[in-house]
Amino acid sequence: MNKSVHLKRLELIKPFAKRLIIGVTVMIVTVAIQLLYPKVVSHFIDTLDVTRTTAWYAGFAGIMLLVLTVHSLATALRYYVFESTGLMVVARIRQKLHKALLKQNIGFYDKHNIGELTNRLSADVEVLQDTLTMGLAISLRSLCVCVGGVVMLLLTSPILSIVLLIFLPVSLLLGKWVGRNVRERSKNIQQSQADASKVAHENFSNIKLVHAFNRQSTAQTNYKSSINVALDIAKSCTKFLATFQGTFxxxxxxxxxxxxxxxxxxILQGALTVGELTSFVIYSAMVASSAGAVSDFWSDWMRTIGATDRIFEIIESSPSAQPSLTHKPTKDIHLEGNISFQGVTFSYPERPETKALSNFSMSINSGEKVALIGSSGAGKSTIASLILGFYRADEGSVLFDGQSFDRIGADHVRSFVSIVEQEPSLFSGTIYDNIAYGAVSDEVTYDDIVHVSKLAFAHDFIESFPSGYQTVVGERGVQLSGGQKQRITIARALLRDPKILILDEATSALDSASELKVQQALDNLMKNRTTIMIAHRYSTIEKADRIVVLDRGTLVQQGTHAELRRYKEGLYYQLMGHQIPKQRAEAI
Structure with a gap:
């Protein structure tokens, strides 16, 4: 096995070296006392004498009590140092994994279920705690006891030691063989548990649908099935380890x-005393248990490596399809909002055989309002995703003020972009925090939040809540109505003061009353901004300066509403004809 695999895990404890040195120092004290204890017992047995006074025995007991007290305190301190360090290591690796996951591109999340990823962040990381610190400490202590015990055995009786010198290599080789087998089994266990978490996450994420269709039993059956698969794999590994434990x-x-x-x-030959045999047996038990602990640790260590392989793959992976900057962006680069697609061809990573956009070209001027329409799968949302830098074009380029992503950088482009989606994305915190999330910097005031909320026609309903802006919205804003959530996201977009605005079916899921309020808020939001509207509703499309009609990833029509509605054979009329008010249709 590659040595770097082991070193990667051990490097996690490097930042806590000082704490671990203290722990090892205290551990040496406990090992020394543990190794001397059988020798003291041997001396006590061999020097038993009825002529000794009670005071001698009391003094001996007092000294032993003092030594045992020191041993107990050192053991407690050792446990605290290593266990707390383990907690710190787990916290650190969780932060590293979370950071690595945040850096992944959107294509990564297209391939991985959220339940699986959160399982990696919790269960998989937890495996490291016991093995990497406490387990490593116990193994190191056991190794010291084992080596020290062998020395004491040789000093006590070289003849008896021969038996153990044969046993030790056998036990260590057996442990190494077990560890090699356990690694792959553990990797399968973690994957099966991640799959079970994925099923549970999907059930809970769609809980309303589950109840609406009375599919609780189906959901439970699916989860039970995934859990049973994980259980069978885990039981197989446990059976293997149980066989090893019995044999050992x-x-x-x-x-x-x-x-x-x-x-x-x-003893019968006079070559050994009863006390020496007693101490030898104690040392033998120490050596045997210590060798077993070292062997067990190796099995646990290999299980940990198998269980955490995926974690390190994620941490060390470089997000694919990310623009490599040829120019470091500075605060002086200020986009005006001009966007140009030049011969863009793009396929989603999971569907490479299907072209989402094919040789697509289009320019949008700063401040222009462009509506994208087309049937499902025409490429409308793909255009928004490319503007946001979620994906990179397979061919052609997307330019902002004449400059490509390669030169500007996706992060810098996004600082000038806001998006309002059909299904608003809200965190489970307060209304204030959800609006403040849109700020480019952390320097945002309460007055700023109130100002954009008023522009979004959200201030009145927010103030009607008992907690006002500190009202907790619940997961994905479950405590709010659709129109309220949408106006909060509009306020969030206004706070960003973007040059480029993307409206992705922003009013399609609302009733007429809510749509009116939201539309008024959107009118405020669109002022003096380059706006890309993905829409099907006539009330939204008629506000556009230009309408771009897409069909299977290609641009088939573009123009104003008045221009496009004249062509009854065109795709625009086919898509929108039924929504055009009767009096206007008659005028065509």
């Missing part, structure tokens, strides 16, 4: 039995 236990006690038999023979 037999070997341990078998070696102890042989040791006692040889030791009894040595």
């Amino acid at each position: 236990s037999f070997l341990t006690y078998f070696v102890l039995l042989i040791t006692l038999w040889i030791g009894a023979t040595q």
Whole structure:
């Protein structure tokens, strides 16, 4: 196996080296006391004498009590240092993984379920805690005890030690073999658990649909099935480890039995005392249990590597399809809002055989309002995604004020763009926080929030809530109506003061009363901004300066509403003819 695989895990504890040095120092104290204890017991047994006074025994007990107190305190401190360091390591790796996930492009999320990713962030990372710190500490202590115990055994009885010197390599080789087998099994366990989390996440995300169609039993059956798959894989691994534990236990006690038999023979021959045999047995138990602990740790370590392979793949992966900058953007680069598509051809990563856009060219001037219409799959949302830099064109280029993403950078472009979607995206926090999320910088005041809320016709209904702007909206804004959520997202977009605005079916899911309020808010939002409207409603489209009609990724018509409605054979009339007011249709 590649050594770097092990080093990657061990590098996680590097920032906590000082804490771990303290822990190791304290551990050495506990190991030293543990190794001396059998020798003291041996001395006590061999020097038992009825002629000794009670004061001698009391003094001996007092000294031992003091030593054991030191051992207990050192053990407690060792446990705290390593366990707390483990918690710190887990927190750090979760932050690194979360940061790596945030950096991934949108195509990454097209391929991965959110439930799977959150499982990686919780369960997979948790595996590191016990193994990487406490497990590593126990293994290191066990190794020290094992080595020290072997030395003490050799000093006590070289003849008896031969048995253990045969047993130790066998146990360590057995542990290494088990670890190699456990790694792949653990990787499968984590994947099956991630799959089960994905099923649960989908059930809960669509809970209203589940209840509406009375599909609770189906949802439970699907989850039960995925859990049973994970259970079967885990049970298989447990069975394998149980077999190893049973075999190792037999070997341990078998070696102890042989040791006692040889030791009894040595005592009868006068080559060994009862106290020495007692201490030898204690040391043998120490060495055997320590060797077992080292072997167990290796199995756990390999299981950890298998369980966390995917974590490190994500952390070390470079987001694909991200523009590589040839020019470092500065605050001096200010976009005016001109957009140009030049011969753009694009296919989604998951559907490479289907062209979402094919040799598409279009220019939008700063401040122009352009409506994109077409049937489902025509490429409207794809254009918005390319403007936001979610994906990169396979061929051709998208230019902003004549400059490409390669030169400006997606992050810098997005600082001039706002989007209002059909289904508003809200966090579960307060209304204030959701609006403030749109700010380009963190320097936003309460007055700023109120100002944009008034422009979005949201201030009145927000103030009607008992907590006002501190009202918690619930997950995805479940506590608010559709129109209220939409106006909050418009306020958020206004706060950004964008040069480019994308309206993705912003009013299509609203009733007439809500649409009127939202449309008034959108009128305020669109003033003096380059606006791309993805829409099907006539009330939205008629506000556009130009209408672009798409069909299967190509531009088939463009012009004003008055120009396009004259062509009854055109796609625009086919799509919109039924929405054109009767009196206007008659005038055609």
